[in-house]
Amino acid sequence: MRIAYLHGGGMPSPFANGVHVMRMCDAFAAAGHEVTLYSMPGSDEDPYTYYGVRHRFPIRLVACPDYTSSGYWKRAKDIRTLMADGPTPDLVYGRDPYALTALRNVAPLVYEIHQLREDLSPADTEEELLGAPRLVRVVAITHALARDLREKYAALGPLPIVVAPDCADPPGPAPVEGLPLPGRPDALRVGYVGHLYDGRGIGLVLELAERFPSVDFHLVGGTDEDRTRWQRACGSPHVYFHGHRPPAVLGEYYARFDVVLAPYERKVYTWGRLGETGRWASPMKVFEYMSHGCPMIASDLPVLREVLHDRVNCLLRPPEDPDAWAGALDELITDSALRRRLGAEGRRQVLERYTWRRRADVVLSGIGDQLTARTGSVG
Incomplete structure (x- = not known):
């Protein structure tokens, strides 16, 4: 046609x-x-x-x-x-x-x-x-x-x-040499990819960074204005803001993350707070995380449960409960088998249902x- x-x-x-x-x-x-x-x-x-x-x-x-x-x-x-x-x-x-x-x-x-x-x-x-x-x-x-x-x-x-x-598209071959990232070479890496608008849970990411000083946190995305705002609010030296990157290169970041976060709040705003979409969202980054086999912690929201299932393809936690998120992150840090299982199932579901x-x-x-x-x- x-x-x-x-x-x-x-x-x-x-x-x-x-x-x-x-x-x-x-x-x-x-x-x-x-x-x-x-x-x-x-x-x-x-x-x-x-x-x-x-x-x-x-x-x-x-x-x-x-x-x-x-x-x-x-x-x-x-x-x-x-x-x-x-x-x-x-x-x-x-x-x-x-x-x-x-x-x-x-x-x-x-x-x-x-x-x-x-x-x-x-x-x-x-x-x-x-x-x-x-x-x-x-x-x-x-x-x-x-x-x-x-x-x-x-x-x-x-x-x-x-x-x-x-x-999401199935990922291509992994690069021979991994993307160089700042931080400690022996530290586990937690990643967030996406905009830094209101409702995206960036405050929760920074709180988790304060609770886990032995883990490096990497945030990829955001306008210059939003990135500057959150960098000023961040008091942890092991949080790295990478700014906006072309979609074509994001796979190189996913390949370096041990755990990824999708901490959507109950109200999710678009650029400039011109719209609120939390009730209907189908975030692309969730599918990209899954496609790359990244073990994920995501917000337990009704609309996300259309795709995500706790302890099957991710860990789901209430977005307003930092203690629950800290417990989930601690579990993934200490249980490498769980990380592999959640990541593998997420990738399988994308390849089967969500390309x-x-x-x-x-x-x-x-x-x-x-x-x-x-x-x-x-x-």
């Missing part, structure tokens, strides 16, 4: 949504589809190298004149005009409700949603999109989000929702047959 993927963010960018979009486009290309990504301009890095994707699918950059609803609608119309110059896609897929709505009469639509949107203007934009006759599927990242979406739009009747969690390539098949399952029945052929 010819797939037009609509992304409402910059490319490349330091944000997780860019990783998700590039991984999905790469997976669609690996499945044999002809995919074109429509994105906003981002930084100057080569996006294929920055994200470490295998396929060089076309990326068409469409700027937004300003970050207001009128600017997003103007950009949506520009995408529609740009798309008219080439072959009509068989399917329009994406996370950008403005552009999807503008293209609702061009081709069948798949709308992927990661949170309930309360920021759209006009307020009924998402409702109009979900009621579009050519909408063939809604992809939600968690069952919790799917339930809330059905409840919010109950007046539209049954929505064609497919639940597809975030995923991007498998997700591409899940979110498109049966759509090709629907389009063939409707048009007689699919390009």
Whole structure:
């Protein structure tokens, strides 16, 4: 199929949504589809190298004149005009409700949603999109989000929702020489990878560092502003802030960690506290941890229990209970067999259930047959 993927963010960018979009486009290309990504301009890095994707699918950059609803609608119309110059896609897929709505009469639509949107203007934009006759599927990242979406739009009747969690790529061969990390060569390494926004549990990580002076803690990610803020709050000399790293090189860090942390709080905020997503989150880093066989301690939250199971593929502890987290970390430090067992099971589950390539098949399952029945052929 010819797939037009609509992304409402910059490319490349330091944000997780860019990783998700590039991984999905790469997976669609690996499945044999002809995919074109429509994105906003981002930084100057080569996006294929920055994200470490295998396929060089076309990326068409469409700027937004300003970050207001009128600017997003103007950009949506520009995408529609740009798309008219080439072959009509068989399917329009994406996370950008403005552009999807503008293209609702061009081709069948798949709308992927990661949170309930309360920021759209006009307020009924998402409702109009979900009621579009050519909408063939809604992809939600968690069952919790799917339930809330059905409840919010109950007046539209049954929505064609497919639940597809975030995923990870299987790791490549381990580097011959390990990534050099600061710290003590004989110390166990505890890692955290991700942004340092409010709700990510960074305060808990720093408290654990104070309780375990013989362990080195490494935090990878975060904006310069957030990193500076947490470094000032950190009183432990064995905590190392590595800053943002391109997604393509994160595997080198995972390979050096003995234990990893996913200490999400009950309210998880996006950049600038523009949204709160803790109720619906499907964190990519959890799957990346599992993919690399890293033994993990994670927050015991209902949405994470859709994937994580205590003493099966991780240790789950309440995010507001530092003593419980300290006990879990102490258990993993002293029990190498438990570390190996949890890491191996996590990796097995990712390879079996949670690869991007498998997700591409899940979110498109049966759509090709629907389009063939409707048009007689699919390009």
